[in-house]
Amino acid sequence: MxxxxxxxxxxxxVILVLHNLPFSWKVKKINLLLASYLFYALWNPPFIxxxxxxxxxxxxxxRLISVxxxxxxxxxxxxxxxxxxxxxxxxxxxGGFLLENFTALLSAMGIVFHAVKPDIILPIGISFYTxxxxxYTLDVxxxxxxxxxxxxxxxxxxxxxxxxxxxxxxxxxDLIPQFKTPRRATGQQLSWGLFLLSLGLFMKVxxxxxxxxASADLIFGLPFPVQPLDAWMGVLAxxxxxxxxxxxxxxCAIGVSLCLGFELPDxxxxxxxxxxxxxxxxRWHITLSTWLRDYLYIPLGGNRHGTVRTxxxxxxxxxxxxxxxxxxxxxxxxGALHGLFLCIxxxxxxxxxxxxxIRAEAMVDGSMLNRAxxxxxxxxxxxxxxxxxxxxxxLLVNITWVxxxxxxxxxxTLLLLSMFGVIPNGAPMLTNLAILTVSSITIxxxxxxxxxxDSSLLAFSKRLPWWGLSLGWSSLLILVILTQKSSGSFIYxxx
Amino acid sequence: MNTTNYSKxxxxxxxxxxxxxxxxxxxxxxxxxxxxxxxxxxxxxxKRKQVYQSSHSRPVLIGSSRIKFDLDLATWExxxxxxxxxxxxxxTSPRPFLTDLGNDPNFKGTLLIDVTEPLxxxxxxxxxxxxxxxxxxxxxxxxxxxQISFQINHVLEANFVFLDDLNLALGPLLTHLPIPxxxxxxGGPTFPYEFGFNQFDRQTKMWPAFVADTNLQRxxxxxxVNIGSHSPKEAIAGPPLEEIFKETRQSVNQIRAxxxxxxxxxxxxxxxxxxxxxxxxxRAAYWDRLLSYTNTPGIHAADYPALSRFTCPEWSHLTPxxxxxxxxxxxxxxxxxxxxxxxxxxxxxxxxxxxSTL
Numbered sequence: 030m031x032x033x034x035x036x037x038x039x040x041x042x043v044i045l046v047l048h049n050l051p052f053s054w055k056v057k058k059i060n061l062l063l064a065s066y067l068f069y070a071l072w073n074p075p076f077i078x079x080x081x082x083x084x085x086x087x088x089x090x091x092r093l094i095s096v097x098x099x100x101x102x103x104x105x106x107x108x109x110x111x112x113x114x115x116x117x118x119x120x121x122x123x124g125g126f127l128l129e130n131f132t133a134l135l136s137a138m139g140i141v142f143h144a145v146k147p148d149i150i151l152p153i154g155i156s157f158y159t160x161x162x163x164x165y166t167l168d169v170x171x172x173x174x175x176x177x178x179x180x181x182x183x184x185x186x187x188x189x190x191x192x193x194x195x196x197x198x199x200x201x202x203d204l205i206p207q208f209k210t211p212r213r214a215t216g217q218q219l220s221w222g223l224f225l226l227s228l229g230l231f232m233k234v235x236x237x238x239x240x241x242x243a244s245a246d247l248i249f250g251l252p253f254p255v256q257p258l259d260a261w262m263g264v265l266a267x268x269x270x271x272x273x274x275x276x277x278x279x280x281c282a283i284g285v286s287l288c289l290g291f292e293l294p295d296x297x298x299x300x301x302x303x304x305x306x307x308x309x310x311x312r313w314h315i316t317l318s319t320w321l322r323d324y325l326y327i328p329l330g331g332n333r334h335g336t337v338r339t340x341x342x343x344x345x346x347x348x349x350x351x352x353x354x355x356x357x358x359x360x361x362x363x364g365a366l367h368g369l370f371l372c373i374x375x376x377x378x379x380x381x382x383x384x385x386x387i388r389a390e391a392m393v394d395g396s397m398l399n400r401a402x403x404x405x406x407x408x409x410x411x412x413x414x415x416x417x418x419x420x421x422x423x424l425l426v427n428i429t430w431v432x433x434x435x436x437x438x439x440x441x442t443l444l445l446l447s448m449f450g451v452i453p454n455g456a457p458m459l460t461n462l463a464i465l466t467v468s469s470i471t472i473x474x475x476x477x478x479x480x481x482x483d484s485s486l487l488a489f490s491k492r493l494p495w496w497g498l499s500l501g502w503s504s505l506l507i508l509v510i511l512t513q514k515s516s517g518s519f520i521y522x523x524x
Numbered sequence: 525m526n527t528t529n530y531s532k533x534x535x536x537x538x539x540x541x542x543x544x545x546x547x548x549x550x551x552x553x554x555x556x557x558x559x560x561x562x563x564x565x566x567x568x569x570x571k572r573k574q575v576y577q578s579s580h581s582r583p584v585l586i587g588s589s590r591i592k593f594d595l596d597l598a599t600w601e602x603x604x605x606x607x608x609x610x611x612x613x614x615x616t617s618p619r620p621f622l623t624d625l626g627n628d629p630n631f632k633g634t635l636l637i638d639v640t641e642p643l644x645x646x647x648x649x650x651x652x653x654x655x656x657x658x659x660x661x662x663x664x665x666x667x668x669x670x671q672i673s674f675q676i677n678h679v680l681e682a683n684f685v686f687l688d689d690l691n692l693a694l695g696p697l698l699t700h701l702p703i704p705x706x707x708x709x710x711g712g713p714t715f716p717y718e719f720g721f722n723q724f725d726r727q728t729k730m731w732p733a734f735v736a737d738t739n740l741q742r743x744x745x746x747x748x749v750n751i752g753s754h755s756p757k758e759a760i761a762g763p764p765l766e767e768i769f770k771e772t773r774q775s776v777n778q779i780r781a782x783x784x785x786x787x788x789x790x791x792x793x794x795x796x797x798x799x800x801x802x803x804x805x806x807r808a809a810y811w812d813r814l815l816s817y818t819n820t821p822g823i824h825a826a827d828y829p830a831l832s833r834f835t836c837p838e839w840s841h842l843t844p845x846x847x848x849x850x851x852x853x854x855x856x857x858x859x860x861x862x863x864x865x866x867x868x869x870x871x872x873x874x875x876x877x878x879x880s881t882l
Contacts (some may be wrong), residue, residue: 030669035676037669044811220530239694430528460711495529496536503540510545513562513693 030071031519032281033225033234035410039283040068047290052439054211058181059290061189068190069154069155076152079117084187086113087162088180091169095176103170110166114159122156126356154194158351161218162187162321165201167324174201189291191282195275195519197296198316202292212290221487224502225284228486231505232277233519237513238471242462249434254455260447264427264460265466268433269474272301275314301426302478304418306370309426317353321346339375342367354433359441363432370425395407416479423475545686546562552685558731560683560721562689563614565662566674571726572663574609575625576634576765580785580864582606585703587623587638590791593720593841599851605868608636610726619642619772620634620656624663626775632782638788639814639822640807644761647771667819678724691717710754713747716740719838728846735837745836749798759804773818787862788815788822791850792832821861828857 031035047060070077090110097103119127143171155292168174177183186204214222248255248263279296288291296316303309310318320427326346332339344365351364428445435441446452459467481489490498559565578584581604585591591612603605607686612619618637625631635713646652663686699714718740734740760768776786790811793801805811807824815822825831830853834846842850859866 030667034673035668035680036672039672039676059881071672072667074668154709217530220534223534235694243695263676269667457706457708458708460703460709461706462698462701464706465683465703495533499536499540500535502533502537503544506541508694510541511697512587513689 032285033230033238036071040064040129041288045288046148049213051268055181057211058208062185065188065193066186067163068194069188072153072194073150077316079152079155080158080188083114083117083158083162084184086110088177088183088188091166091176094166094170095172100511107166109168111163118155118159121149121151123352123356140520142399142514143278155274157196158187158193159200160317164198164324168201176203179208183502185292188452189286189443190292191289191291195278195282196314196316197274197279197282197294198320199293200320204345207291214288218287218290221490222266222287222289224498225280225287225486226489227284227502227505227509229277229279229281230285230509232280234277234513235505235508236470237273237520238276240466241266241273244467245270245434245460248456251458252440252443254443254447254452256455256457257370257448257450258464259455259458262464262467263444264431265471266449268301268423268427268430269467269470271430271433271476271520272297278519295361299424299478299482301474302359302482303418303422303426304415305374306367306425307374307424309422310367315352319351321350325349327350335354336379340372343371343375347371359432359438361436361437362427362441366429366432368427419473419479429432532818537563540777547568549684549686551585552763555604557685557688557692557717557782558721559682559685560690561724562677563722563726563728565659565688566666566670566677567724567726568613568659569663569666569670570674571609571611571845572659575611575628576635577632578631578635579606579611580634580862581607581639581866581868583634583636583787584609584625585612585633585636585638586618586625587612587636587789588616588618588640588643589638589642589720590793590841591774591789592726594850595732595854596844596847597727598724599848600855603852603855603868604866607725609756611727612638613659614728615652616654616656616657617646617652618654618662619644619651619768620646622772624660626778629782631831632784634785635779635787637786638813639787639791641759641801641810642755645765645805645810646761648767648771670752671826682724690722694859699805710750715747715750717738719744720841720849729847730837730841735843735845737834738837741838748839759810769814769817772814776818776820777778785862786820787858788820789854790822790826792825792834792836793840794836794841795839823857823861828853830850831857854877 030040044060044064047064050055052060066077066080069080069393084403087110090106094103094106097106132142161380165174165177165183177186182205185208186199186201189199189204192199244266245263247257249267254260283293283295294316296314298312300309300316303312320354328340329336329342329345331342345368347364347368348361349364351362351367354360354363426431428448431441431444432450435444447455493501527761536738553682556704575584585595585608589612592614595608597607597610612618620636622635625635640732643652649657680839696861703713716734718734718737720728720730720734722728738745790813811822811824814820822832825834831850855866858864
């Protein structure tokens with residue numbers, strides 16, 4: 030079930046009513062759990078078995094791990110959980126990819142091998158709920174989180190429908206404590222939750238599906254080169270589409286959950302105003318980047334084992350982060366580029382810090398030569414320089430999106446060559462209306478992200494008069510109704 | 525912000541949105557807008573699901589827009605007692621549908637394939653196949669959730685004219701802004717609203733205003749010219765054409781091997797449209813070859829006086845009134861050609877003069 034469907038509106042209305050009836054807290058939680066299974070099963074019922082398997086195994090493994098004192102046995106129990114979760118993920122998500130690469134490898138070695146193409150359907154949300162259950166087992170293993178005694182609370186933590194299929198990726202401490210005591214949304218939470226749901230739907234339905242998808246699909250689907258303007262507009266259209274699609278899902282999820290009285294963690298914080306790539310990953314898909322940081326980068330050693338190891342760890346984290354998005358080498362390249370940019374940024378920062386330290390010493394010595402410079406130095410802290418760096422970051426992020434969206438390396442190369450005018454005489458493809466739409470939305474997103482980068486929507490709404498907020502809210506809903514598309518799937522469902 | 529203000533905000537929002545929706549609906553009703561169902565993946569899937577109940581009197585129709593306009597489903601039902609299953613898609617080649625039905629081991633019914641040469645004879649995977657491919661791919665993944673949404677949508681679309689996705693959604697509305705096209709680009713055809721509306725059975729009909737207004741008809745003729753100027757100047761030939769024949773024969777044979785029946789139909793076209801079609805797709809090389817290569821019967825409107833006497837107001841499709849006559853006249857032709865008995869009550873299909881020739 031997707032948030033942008035009539036089925037969900039009906040489903041959610043029933044859930045809201047049930048959650049506000051005078052049932053016991055346990056009954057309400059059972060309602061939510063059953064509703065979550067229904068939410069999932071209405072897409073493809075058999076895959077609910079995987080969800081159950083993951084829930085049951087991780088619940089009992091975590092209990093055994095917590096009581097087991099012998100390190101070796103604890104590791105063994107953890108391995109069972111990891112093998113099950115990662116095994117399921119690998120089979121369903123990477124089975125075809127591994128076989129394809131194995132065949133290619135044999136072929137390169139001169140061995141002819143014709144593998145039967147596996148007909149594997151990716152269970153929706155498996156990447157998300159696998160990470161959710163893994164974080165629980167790992168936290169219990171590290172004794173960071175005590176195992177949850179209530180199976181109901183744990184099952185609800187894994188399956189809670191707002192985050193189940195496309196995040197935010199919750200941690201045990203985010204949600205399990207909230208299930209311990211009765212919760213019901215206050216009037217303020219309900220209103221704000223509904224507002225967030227409307228905003229998320231506006232981002233998904235109106236902006237991503239209604240106004241940007243066609244231009245992005247057209248440009249990324251062409252087998253021939255296009256003019257640089259068209260190529261850039263196609264990439265910018267996808268850039269806006271992917272943000273509004275996934276950011277829209279997260280906003281809906283947070284809003285829906287808030288209507289029930291539960292808070293989910295933020296997943297996006299104005300990423301297109303990021304200054305640098307480390308800032309970008311603090312703002313984009315926050316729950317994934319923090320997951321990778323805590324369960325992969327830090328266990329690899331983080332930045333504790335010298336500069337070279339830090340760069341290697343960064344690259345490994347981002348490569349796997351890329352692979353998490355999909356079983357394709359284009360995603361690996363996307364992750365590699367992000368890793369590379371993070372390494373360059375780290376290198377540049379370290380060097381700048383060293384230079385500053387040297388300059389500070391020189392100032393003390395009175396031998397500062399740059400006092401005589403004709404051109405004043407650019408202060409990186411000035412708003413203009415900050416904005417320039419944000420735009421540079423966005424430019425590079427957009428280049429990485431080419432690999433994320435292009436179906437093949439050939440397609441990505443063709444588009445990049447078109448973007449930079451390397452191939453002359455590319456075809457003009459986008460109409461003036463499409464260019465106007467994409468550029469207006471891109472500018473709108475950048476302005477909005479830049480103005481809001483150190484603020485929050487809630488803080489902004491508090492500065493508005495109540496009727497002003499209402500006018501904005503009504504406009505969002507009217508545009509959603511006007512756009513009409515009611516069942517487009519979210520891009521992140523395929524991951 | 526305190527709770528009271530949130531409450532006020534929420535209620536004002538409800539009032540504003542409801543006011544807009546009511547006003548918007550009233551505006552389009554005032555403009556005499558005709559109720560139309562969205563011809564989306566769900567509506568198509570709902571018909572695709574029915575193909576296993578197909579019979580001679582309830583054939584599955586695949587093709588392009590012509591068979592959606594020209595074959596009147598209600599008339600067919602009135603005469604035979606059963607309504608055909610309409611799977612055709614405007615602007616698309618029916619070949620992906622044919623491949624899909626050919627590969628479906630459970631389809632053993634009767635298939636009528638509308639052949640609009642510029643769309644039927646297009647390379648595999650080319651643009652005119654895209655919408656058809658999208659639907660074929662969507663059907664196996666038509667989830668329970670989507671099916672429930674479809675039922676709710678049905679109720680809403682049956683009551684609100686503004687829910688016409690084809691013409692009144694934000695995207696189509698923006699295309700009516702006075703923004704000139706960029707040199708060398710084309711945003712696709714923009715037909716007047718009145719050209720057609722879609723019924724729940726996927727019948728397409730021209731608005732009465734369209735039938736009466738030659739200016740609107742001229743707009744559509746201009747769009748055909750526009751489409752022609754953006755289409756390949758040469759018809760497909762050589763090995764790619766052979767491949768089309770081969771693929772078609774394979775699918776037809778698959779269906780026939782399971783006991784199914786297949787008939788090709790060529791509906792009328794007019795004016796410069798027909799001239800270009802005849803010139804680019806000479807009958808002997810395309811239509812006749814298709815029938816002989818696939819060893820399949822076909823009904824070409826030009827071969828039957830009863831079917832060739834119609835005028836298409838915009839060169840390509842019949843008016844709703846003529847669609848009734850065309851359907852009445854087509855049934856005896858099919859019966860004669862195929863040796864089927866389709867008419868439950870033959871007296872209702874008496875010959876009448878088409879309105880366009882009055």
